[in-house]
Amino acid sequence: MERLRFGIFDFAPSTGELRRDGTLVRLQAQPSRVLALLLERSGQVVSRETLQREVWRDGTHVDFERGLNFCIAQVRSALGDSADTPRFVETVPKQGYRFIAPVQAGVGLDADRGRPPVEPASGPAPLPPPPPRPRWSSSAAIWLAAAAILIAAGLVWARVSSRPPAIVVIPFYNETGRPEHDLLARALGDATVARLAAPERTASLGVIGNAAALRNPFARGEVQQIARDLDADWVLIGQLKTDGSRLRLIAHLIRASDMTHLWAHTFDDDTFPLEAQTRTAESIAAAASTSLVPAN
DSSP states (O other): OOOEEETTEEEETTTTEEEETTEEEOOOHHHHHHHHHHHHTTTSEEEHHHHHHHHSTTOOOSOHHHHHHHHHHHHHHHHTOOSSSOSSEEEETTTEEEEOSOOEESSOTTTSTTOOOOOOOSSOOOOOOOOOOOOOOHHHHHHHHHHHHHHHHHHHHHHHHTSOOEEEEOOOEEOSSOGGGHHHHHHHHHHHHHHHTSHHHHTTOEEEEOOOOOSSTTOHHHHHHHHHHTTOSEEEEEEEEEOSSSEEEEEEEEETTTTEEEEEEEEEESSOOHHHHHHHHHHHHHHHHHHHSOOO
16 A cells, blocks of 8 residues: 655555554544645645545535635644644645645655665576465464454554544524524524634544535434535534524534434523623533543
8 A cells, every 4th residue: 555655644545544653643534635635736736626626526515615624724733733834734825735745655665775776696596495384273263363353343443432523513593584693693603613623622522613504404314414524423503593582592412323412402692792602602512522522
């Protein structure tokens, strides 16, 4: 399997596997595809349009701008990179992104470095005798096969268990029947994304905000498809309602795989001014973080 090497990292484009000094670094599927394209065109500016065409080629209906920003942020986080002083991924204003570190391609780049070439022998060399075939009993072969399966399962489990839970925040829905509340619903959703993506939470929780609004907030197929496209485990949905005098926000945390509710919380306010938006968003983010991130 060909790997691309840059600095202390190596990356397998075919599998999306990223390693740092030989240690596996978790990178979700879509960010890994963005990294693969940037590495493939190392030193060149890759436009946002090109990234959209190549990475979102199936025409997935997601908020591309937010999705790409999330992917770039995840790539930089995995590489320990910075947008202000980039060592790997450089932002080219109004154009796109460029991978600026030297990239080496090939397998075993270090294995043959410095070795002298092998000189051919003057005559045909005799073939070595075939190695003796081990004699395994049928029970030993069964035990070896079982051990191999257990080891492989353990490796898969270790990789999955090391992955932080990923949550996608669907833009909150204005169900008040009043168009003037559209901006308020959006502001509440954006404030929730901001609190979920606070520095103290990003190390243990992957946050994708926001995916494009769905026609129906509980359309099972659409919600699950957006979660699959963004490699998310959980979906956060918000509904803004009114009884004519006060406003109510209902937040739902839903497991994407089977659309099972983990919880739903209700928040009431007269107008949801900025202070109330911040307080409500923090309550939702704290509930999600507490539910999804194991306590130390």
